[in-house]
Amino acid sequence: MFKQPAKFPDDLDPIGVYVHIPFCKTRCNYCGFVSYESDAVLENRYIDSLTREIQGLGSSRLLLNSSFPRRVDSIYFGGGTPSVLDPDIFAKLVCSVSEILIPTNQLEITIEVNPGTYGKNELAVLRHTGITRLSIGAQSLNDSELHKMGRSHSSLDFTKLYSDSRSVGFENISVDLLAGYPGQTLESLEKSLQGIIELEPEHISVYLLEIKTGSKLERDFRNGRLTPLDDDVLADMYEAICSRIQESGFQQYEISNFSKKGRESVHNKKYWTDKIFLGLGLAAHGMTGRARYSNIVDLEKYLEITNHERSAIDSLMVMDALSRFKDAMIMGLRLVDGVDLELMGRYYGFDAYSFVKECLQDLESAGLYEIEKKVIKLTPRGRLLSNIVFSNLL
Template sequence: MIRAAYVHIPFCETICYYCDFPKVFAKGQPLEAYVDALLKEVEETVRVTPSDRLDTLFIGGGTPTVLSSELLRKLCEGLKKFLPLAQDAEWTIEANPEDVSQEKLDVLKAVGVNRLSFGVQSFDPDVLQAIGRAHTPEKAISTIKKAQATGFENISVDIMFALPKQTQDSFVHSMETVVGLEIQHVSSYALILEEKTQFANWVRSGRLELPSEDTEANQYEMLLKFMSECGYNPYEISNFARPGFQSRHNLTYWNNESYYGFGAGAHGYVEGIRTQNIAVPSHYIESMMSGKGPYLRTSTVTRGEQMEEELFLGLRKVEGVSIQRFQEKFGVSLRTVYGKVIENLKEKGWVETSHTHLRLTKEGMFLGNEVFQSFLVDSFDKK
């Protein structure tokens, strides 16, 4: 049964130099027509594939808060009308410090949004400028305080590391600022150099040099230590929460469970089928309004792929993959399918097992993708 929904708002005021998310400049875009098309998708999808209760709703982007107060209200009221949100549902919206006014905060609070996720990335002005963010540290701090004063008691911030111009002191200062603001949840990722970004162009032309892998590993180690010392529990490779404030929505992904994906460029996972929506907003609107639907492509996930995903995603969690859940879900034991791979990884010291779970060791967490790749080995039958 589907218990989660993701809604994508693919518009941004400015484009960050490292970003490869599906997004376009907001200026000149048909924002209201987009919200209309999106709500049409929501209404039609839940009619065909209903859920009796949603536990989480996540509005991400792009920058959802680029929408005006009126459009935010229209979007949220529409979502409430068509989606069966549980009374205690976690309802998150991603917010950019630059464009969150008091009026928007009031609208979000009134409609029932109860979790804000701020794209802060750093509290160092030089770093913010180097990565193309529009806000200043002062603006981020004042917006977060405004949100707290409005009554939001579950706030997350994104903080990046391995960024250009970012010294160890600068990274520590950003983390200290987060703690000082009494934030409940932190997502912290290293910069990944993606093709088709401004940064990739600059690295290719020699205009930009990124921090070394050693710097990245040092900063990650520092992050793990600092967060734990400050009372934030690591519960996923890149996510830390005060007790009771883990992201229920993101756990849906890491638990390899179903979710709707609405909006241009959104991905969904519904009844064993992965859906990918048309990414260009004008094409998406045209397709929705002419009755052709939102999808660019859909694909059925084979049993073997489901097993691989169960491992890739589950191993991101600190608690790891549940051995019992794997058995219940696939009717075969984890050991039968992945016994040799697990033994091999254990010998290397990258994974460990308890009676209940398979999980990454600390060394495995540093290697991440390299460990996950091992579960793609096709020398055994997963059918």
């Protein structure tokens, strides 16, 4: 039986801040995120509430704790579709965050932008505001696929957004692609990917379709209106994407993420490298070192509670050293570089190598992971079947 980790790591690194904007123009068929149809009145109320939540953090016990790290090196506006909002709003939100946390010189500020929302003027405002990185939700460059997905944009909207973003000076752009949607073929996926690669973004994220409870897609599968792609086809797609992107000068650094040298997402790496991050806004999640928390999911409840200047946190799970260690292992294994078990063991004060050997012994012959010089990494097949490895570590 393995020994419990003896301690929490001291983590004084700068933290990340995630801000959720839960509004979209329309709802995509596969969507499982917390998002509401865009509505100007509701959005204004939401921004007021969000601002109050951020300001309230300044006097929260968490930040008053003298050992809690105060510096911030990433702010990420995700959704939903943040780009349904007036672009001036983001400057105000960044200002509010900067009043309670100290921005480092290298602050990365990312905003998710969907095609068909912002034009050149709005993008120029964002650039002027100090937003350093855009994450563009292309998903496909095939209009028939976009239609089936229920996306509200065309491939032309995407290329226009991309070129407008470059023309106003954005030098760090990530593009999202969705793989495995019913009707998609390996050929059509490769064509979309090729179109994205030719634009030369700094970063590409490729997500394999997940069937989210409550989505239209889930109902369509249940009622037999649509059939999911075969697992072997999905595996072929994943392998083809990984090779094609890497041949084009990107390095794969995480299961779904590829970047040009030095252009990994500072923000997302917080999640995978056991760092502290705060989640603000409806349904946002945070990790404070000793606890994980999630915010209220119901919009009206969120608006009401923040109006009364009460905490938006809905559930909080205090973590012992073992659960934090397991989280760190699972998240760390998402990285292509894997986890250095010796460092991890030193960090947490126990034998990480024995822990892993014991938990993963049943998978030893399946070729899902390898351990070399006490560094454990998922193999390409293991990245595809990562959930099997992760469930053994729980």
